[in-house]
């Protein structure tokens with residue numbers, strides 16, 4: 001076995017030493033263009049888990065690495081003249097220089113051939129492989145890998161150059177905690193990420209969106225001027241200590257880089273060699289993938305790639321192709337997980353202006369949970385006192401009187417007031433069509449369904465999309481509100497909710513538009529009715545299922561007048577029925593949504609074209625309803641914040657839509673996404689639509705309801721506590737468990753939720769069972785989250 005490793009960074013060196021350790025007779029060579037003691041950059045962060053992995057892979061090099069690690073526990077956030085500190089995070093830092101020296105030394109001991117100051121041009125690779133009889137090439141040549149570029153048709157790299165420019169500096173200032181500092185300039189926000197990695201040195205990375213960086217004149221500055229700028233800006237944490245650069249190979253403003261997020265579809269290229277079998281060239285570390293430095297995982301990923309590659313080569317020693325396929329399969333999953341967390345984290349730091357209006361307490365909490373990987377309960381395990389203090393602060397903001405030292409309710413169990421309505425907590429039963437009405441009349445099913453969810457503890461129970469006319473229904477079995485009989489049936493349900501629960505009840509009104517006249521969901525979602533269908537109308541000609549659905553005709557102005565009147569009529573019936581809250585459905589491709597999206601609106605009158613025109617009819621309907629709905633009661637609008645298809649609305653448009661509705665008097669935006677066109681390409685995941693609710697809340701300055709795969713109270717608490725939304729809507733979990741809110745309260749040991757007296761015996765038994773489960777498991781509550789020491 002003859003192995004050539006291109007690049008002597010942590011990934012390359014560690015691969016070489018592991019392979020050589022396991023195969024003493026193999027010839028393993030590392031080539032690096034730098035001198036052995038060159039170091040660009042300062043310290044890196046390693047988690048306890050990574051250190052344990054290193055210890056298992058090679059105890060000999062792990063020992064000096066562990067000895068050189070500088071440990072710290074706390075994170076400090078300096079923002080708006082305040083410092084918020086939270087503990088229990090457990091990081092370790094090591095100088096890159098020191099790490100490389102340890103790995104080089106270990107390589108030498110094992111007999112790895114190290115060549116420095118030799119740049120290996122990828123077009124010379126074929127000749128070297130042929131002449132030296134190389135059987136495996138490991139391309140660990142870093143973020144700007146020229147090997148990756150040469151074989152780009154195989155690797156198919158996807159490079160996303162991120163918005164911020166950053167500079168990697170060092171300082172003799174010793175930081176006791178991992179420090180995030182935020183400083184505002186006339187052009188916008190700059191932030192520093194600082195941590196100590198040696199007795200007298202800390203890393204100090206400064207970054208800002210490129211356009212702010214340019215406006216501050218940094219593009220024209222020399223290295224010294226840049227450093228002086230950063231020293232002045234961050235003197236409030238540097239306290240007079242100087243900053244230093246050490247990337248002397250980069251001149252002036254070139255030291256300010258933009259981070260490329262890199263993903264490769266393939267990690268192995270087979271190099272054809274005359275007269276021999278093809279030789280694999282396998283990517284490793286930053287050459288294969290990158291994860292933004294704000295989650296501090298680049299070195300960890302590179303070294304863990306090395307561990308996996310070595311293990312696979314050993315396990316499939318006789319079949320290198322299988323070994324490499326398995327290496328890629330195993331590592332790409334791990335990388336994807338971190339890249340997802342890194343994406344949220346990167347975006348957070350790219351948009352500090354979005355969060356700068358939050359109070360320092362909430363700003364810091366939002367920062368700590370930015371990747372959605374560290375949950376509320378995970379933070380509590382790390383630093384219970386910090387979370388308890390934060391919960392007290394949050395509860396006070398929600399209007400509760402909390403005496404110092406007493407426990408406050410978790411964020412979702414704080415009340416929420418809007419106009420004259422106070423919800424007892426932040427949980428909403430998301431609107432969910434039941435397809436069980438006759439002639440639009442809610443029946444016993446709806447009475448029990450909505451009643452059970454109200455007594456189940458949610459703060460707000462929303463009806464399914466209730467249609468304003470017979471032809472505005474999705475199916476013949478949808479509920480409606482166009483006559484007195486329906487009004488009276490709704491009144492019975494509303495009365496029950498008010499009499500037997502603490503919940504409020506909201507009415508969602510909508511019109512199906514071009515998605516009407518279909519079968520029940522479980523008999524064929526979106527499939528047209530076999531008989532009894534009615535003519536459809538939409539913003540423009542629309543056929544939801546190409547070649548299958550009925551073609552809807554464009555609405556005329558007379559249609560618009562009539563439909564507006566129908567919405568107003570339903571609003572008045574809703575008021576008579578006693579509803580506390582009104583929601584207008586402008587999402588999911590139904591009538592009003594079809595106006596908002598450019599994918600379904602091709603009109604050439606004043607209701608089509610730019611976003612202002614496309615929003616004109618939905619806004620007109622909203623305003624007419626707002627006029628008919630009393631000023632003391634709230635109104636929300638549900639939108640699709642992203643069409644998930646090229647040329648459709650994105651979250652940029654959603655912010656504008658939210659602004660327009662806010663100007664028209666909306667109290668909240670319920671932020672859903674998609675279902676506008678059938679060929680959409682949504683990106684699902686836990687809490688997947690919450691980032692849209694967050695962005696709309698911060699940028700359009702309007703309260704939001706988050707929805708979509710929010711499945712437990714821990715996630716919901718994180719969303720509310722961080723200010724990503726004001727309410728969380730929970731859909732499918734409520735289909736399974738009407739008492740979702742009460743069950744979650746018990747599961748997370750919150751005793752303040754209001755149980756119906758009739759169910760208290762059940763509560764007591766549940767409390768006992770859960771206590772027994774916790775005692776058996778030996779933990780307070782199950783907490784998901786990354787291992788301590790990962791900067792997420």
Ligand SMILES: Cc1cc2nc3c(=O)[nH]c(=O)nc-3n(C[C@H](O)[C@H](O)[C@H](O)COP(=O)(O)OP(=O)(O)OC[C@H]3O[C@@H](n4cnc5c(N)ncnc54)[C@H](O)[C@@H]3O)c2cc1C
Pocket residue numbers: 006007008009010011012031032033034041043044045046118119120121122140141142143145146166167168205284285286287293296297298299300301302
């Ligand atoms: C600002 C910043 C902060 C970071 N902070 C952290 C952190 O806290 N924790 C963390 O884990 N990671 C951090 N990283 C990431 C980390 O530095 C990298 O992810 C890590 O070094 C990747 O290791 P690697 O071996 O794959 O590549 P590199 O360390 O980049 O090594 C590649 C090597 O290949 C050599 N090379 C390239 N081309 C050739 C060629 N043609 N011929 C010969 N040699 C060549 C280069 O000289 C280099 O030595 C940070 C990165 C940045 C930019």
Ligand SMILES: Cc1cc2nc3c(=O)[nH]c(=O)nc-3n(C[C@H](O)[C@H](O)[C@H](O)COP(=O)(O)O)c2cc1C
Pocket residue numbers: 430431432433434463464465508521585587638672707708709710729730731732733
């Ligand atoms: C059976 C069912 C019916 C639904 N009906 C409606 C509806 O009438 N109006 C609406 O706005 N959303 C409707 N939705 C979407 C949900 O309100 C919610 O946004 C979606 O299910 C995602 O939330 P979840 O992951 O908590 O289920 C429906 C969803 C389901 C599963």
